[in-house]
Amino acid sequence: MKPLTSLTSSCVVLHAANVDTDQIIPARFLKTIERRGLGAHLFADWRLDEQGQPRPDFPLNSPDAVGAAILVAGDNFGCGSSREHAPWALLDFGFRAVISTGFADIFRNNALKTGLLPVALSTSAHATLLEQLAESPRAPVTIDLESQTATLPDGTAHAFAVDPFARHCLLNGVDELGFLLEQDAAIAAYESTHTAHVCTR
Amino acid sequence: MTPKTLVDKIWDAHLVRPETESTPAVLYVDLHLVHEVTSPQAFAELRNRGVRVRRPDLTLATMDHSTPTTPRSAGRLQVLDVQASAQLAQLETNCEEFGIELFGLDDTRQGIVHVIGPEQGLTQPGMTIVCGDSHTSTHGAFGALAFGIGTSEVGYVLATQTLLQRKPRNMELRIDGVLPRGVTAKDIILAVIAKIGIGGATGNVLEYSGSAIRSLGMEERMTICNMSIEAGARAGLIAPDETTFEYIAGRPFAPAGADWGAALARWNQLASDEGASYDRSVRLEAASLAPMITFGTNPSMAIPIDGHVPNPSEAASAPERVDLDKALRYMALEPGQSLLGHAVDVVFVGSCTNSRISDLREAAAVMRGRRVAAGVRMLVVPGSRNVKREAEAEGLDRVFLDAGAEWREAGCSMCIAMNGDQLAPGQSAVSTSNRNFEGRQGKGGRTFLASPLTAAATAVAGAIADVRTLS
């Protein structure tokens, strides 16, 4: 996982709430056995027309979107299917953070584990950000994971919450597996006192 | 002692390491279910790091999402899609290399992952169960803490049989009273999601309780817990009782002999204690419920079948108005219109929500002696090969075939449209599955979620119909 400490970038605004993972990456692209290359299918049915050409009215296709590493969307982003292909596709497309007012649980988990930072702002800070971006679409936003703040184009800083452990992993670019593997003795101790309920073999 | 909820009890019993401010709890997983779509990258990671699967004996794999459901030729399924075929082959390789039991395409027990766990008696009260699939909440019907995880976490569980978890909040959903005629478990859960909203249970585990829930059979309880995720819940569960025990007894992986008595003693301790407190409680009266159907593009956009499509201009908030507007445009519906009589092209009976024998019996009861309307295609896809055999032994396949419906092999099929079973752009379907997101059943397809009874009535009428008034 690529570490993430601080990020300054322009944003793309997707004016939709409850963006489900079937939109982020439609199921027909899940037949791959790879993690890479999914950016080509990000928001496929919203972003591309029948011929596979970019729809000019879709925000990610706007000239203002070029180089943006932050996606701003409405509440409850990432609901639905547990497919980790959703954050993989966002990352592969070039995003490192998504700003919303709330995230679906599984998406949030998956994002943090793959190096995409979900930033949940208060409703008022989110609304302020949208106003400022409506005025100057290329204005930069800074997300600082160390201090857990998002600094809007007008310079005001707004706090966001991240689980301390996920934050530690992201800052250092390590995943949770290393930590869990180190728990071997505790896991073995648990197994010695708890008999398995089933045996699948 | 402080009274505990069902979730508290399961949680406490699975702590390898309790949570602290800086680290989540290390939670032990009793059963890990695996399928072809969300596992290949996890196995690849294990291989990269030179890690073995810690407990293959607590892991079971099946093939369901991208498998064909067209009839077998010479007893074998033909996988025509090259990518799907490679993905299925990868699962076979992975299971062989890591020593994991696989219910492959030729196995007589193959089926949708959330159908086969319970069917085999693997899903048991008090367990922690995970799968790289959001509808893992289904298994909560047995009083298990069961939740969906992503592919990274699939890898962690394969490697360590544990997960890092923060304890979820606990929300009670109490439904008392007697269900009116024509109202099923599917209608209950659609009403619940409509009431609390698409993200209404985010961060929570939902415990369903009350006399209406108690009166339901296990398959109906599975339908309810299955869709907990559609309200954003981490999991959904129901305390085990005699109905649960009776369902499990005698199944292939169920405890037997002396183990059965010991298991019962444990399971009987699981129900939430008198006076246990929840972070939030919501109540519904069973008597007030009607058959439900969705009109929009997320499962919370549902109305009673004889109701009217809401008007976006009356939405509670601006984002809600935008959402509704967009949904109605996608679905080609007008504010205020009735859905009854709305023409459909396809009826799909299947998915981990409604593909078990009781679902097929309900649909067949409506179809018996009737025909699928001209111009409508009806697909009936059993949840597992066991369900298929059972249905055929009862003659349900004949009922569907005689009515002009297609009788398919087991799998996810048109619920997720990965295997070629899909809607064409602009087509409408009444579906017994769980998601009506844009394009979920095929690019440009329009989905109306409803119960097997409503689906069957619609197939006969050729347009959305109320089973209570079907002639």
Ligand code: SF4
């Ligand atoms: S039937 Fe549908 S919801 Fe259920 S596991 Fe398969 S694809 Fe997922």
